[in-house]
Amino acid sequence: MTTFVGSQELFLDAVNSLIELDYDAVEAYEAAINRIDNPDYRSRLTEFKEDHQRHITELSELVRQHGNTPASGPSMKQWLTKGKVVLANIIGDKAILKAMLDNEQDTCAAYQAMSERSDQWEDAKDLLKNGLRDEKKHKAWIEQFI
Numbered sequence: 001m002t003t004f005v006g007s008q009e010l011f012l013d014a015v016n017s018l019i020e021l022d023y024d025a026v027e028a029y030e031a032a033i034n035r036i037d038n039p040d041y042r043s044r045l046t047e048f049k050e051d052h053q054r055h056i057t058e059l060s061e062l063v064r065q066h067g068n069t070p071a072s073g074p075s076m077k078q079w080l081t082k083g084k085v086v087l088a089n090i091i092g093d094k095a096i097l098k099a100m101l102d103n104e105q106d107t108c109a110a111y112q113a114m115s116e117r118s119d120q121w122e123d124a125k126d127l128l129k130n131g132l133r134d135e136k137k138h139k140a141w142i143e144q145f146i
Helices: 011-035 039-065 078-088 093-115 122-143
Strands: none
Touching: 011 039, 011 093, 039 093, 039 122, 093 122
8 A cells, every 4th residue: 555644745744644644553553463363473563553652642742842733543544554454364463464564664655755855844853764763673573574
C-alpha cells in the first residue's frame, strides 16, 4: 500500500497525517500481538508498538508547541493496516509478519518523505530522523523472519 504522508502542501498537515499513520501502526501492532503465536515475535512487536506510541506523543507535542491541535486518532486507513493482520492470522505467524512488513514499508516511506521536506520545522528534524531510524529498525527486524 502506498502512503501519501509527507506530500501534503502544509508541513503541519503532513505532521498530522504522520501522527495518524503512527496511530494506524499502533492498531496494527495490537492486532498482530493479539494473534501471533511466537512469544519472541510478540515481545519484539510490543517494543515496536511502543516506538509508535512514543512517536505519537513526541509529534503531538511538537504540533502543540507550534500552536496547533494534533491529530487524535487513526485515519480511515486503519482498517486496511489492521485488516491485513487479521486476515493473515488465518495463515500464521509468517503471514502476520508479512502484513506488518507492508505496514512498516509505508511508515518508512512516510518518515523518509517527511525528513526530506524543505519546509520542515527546525525542531522537527531530530524527531523525524529518529523516527525514520526506528522505522528502518522495525522493517529490518521483520524482514529477517519472513
